Amino acid sequence: MIILLLHKRSILFFFGGILFIGISFGVYQLAAHPEMQNWVQKKLVITHIKTDKKVAALTFDDGPDPDTTPLVLDALKKHDAKATFFVMGKRAEEHPDILQRIAAEGHEIGNHSYSHAHYKKYNDKKFLLDEIRRTNRIIYSITAQHPQYFRPPGGYLSYDLIDISKEEGLTIAYWTSIQDSKDWVEGKSAERIAAYVIKHIRPGQIILLHDGCSNGHQTARAVDLILEELKQEGYSFVSFSELMNLEKSE
Template sequence: MRKWQTLALALLLGTGSLSCASPAAALGAPKGRDYYEPRGEIVWEVATDDKVVALTFDDGPDPTQTPAILHLLDQYQAKATFFVIGNRVSRFPELVKTASAKGHEIGNHTYNHTYFSAGNTARLFDKEVTLTEESIYNAIGKHSSLFRPPGGYYNSIIVNSSHAKGMQVILWSWHQDTKDWSRPGVNRIINKVLNNLHSGDIILMHDHVEGSTQTVAALKAILPEIQKRGYRCVTVSELMKHQKQAQPVKDSHDESKRSGL
């Protein structure tokens, strides 16, 4: 889906958020990133001084692109998180099983790449996520703990329903949306990642883009350079363990007492 089509869909449906098309936290929604992020209810990136980043791949598995990506990740001792489409997992379970066996993380990305809106979330969420969990469990023998809504759409129903199922909502760093789904060119994908690389980034890519090899080609340059700069590619769950702890706020009254004031 092209950017203008995605934006038009969001405006038509009155979605809770449109992270992929704009940094605006929400279109008409009462709660945005400034509400959810401090609470840890949605994760866009991780505040850390450690040189770790998370590569994430949406919309797979794909019988051609996923194996090529897995081969490259192996080559550079990199781990990644794959947000899979349930109906594709049902078609290619061995690819998901292989990715999991190699130490990569599997996340839920709905069964049909469904775009949620304020009007359809409650009706579709449970069905889409449950069917995907069934296909993931059948492939790897365990459930996922991460959920990424297609298009980055979110609202309170998605957040609350995800947490009720024991799943964390994961989006991506706004400066690390490669838009590889639009086939922007290999160099643009490379430059998007490397020119904006920071500790704690969650990088958005895709391992299923119809008729495109740009993502795989870009990774051939991205992975060695990330390694050369001293960064490690880890799963999203591992990245979250590197979250910098917030400093406790000092009580000025207690400080005054200790100072004898």
């Protein structure tokens, strides 16, 4: 009996430990930086806008990708929706034709660093500045658009990044935490991705998706499903800049 009790207790301890680690990690992920809330209040980091209108922004990271980005663009075109693509400078250089198509179809282009380097490298301010400037130059040379928004790879924020964004005239484009469907997870179906986004939709959200990932075919199909459903619910989808202007005009 005592052995059984001890055993039960250790099992509880074990699962309690796992739960604690899980919760800690969840909180860590939500609070990307201890100053996050402060920066959001000061509008240095944008996670959503306040509005009653049924308007939201679809954003796509990590492209352009020659296989999957065109599929996302096709889905957006089918529903006459505008989105924002946070591209990597390195991939934009490799696929300028796709970047041109994104711009030609009226979408906005944001900066998602040159190489998507591991965040620890971002402790080096010069490295970070070089990555951002280099990518802005590449985007401008291909599309004549001056990016206004930077989305940090992995959502990693730092004091240096805040300083750089102020100096470079960029706003840090985050996303609405509840609207991270983890669409990039290999094997996640379009139906699951779409159901997640549709379930959590609210006015003024910034929805995080990935055109430039190996699960991008599912993401592209999810975009079709999302737009099909949410247009019926009265939602319209606009670029990041348009979303920001909407808040200013209210």
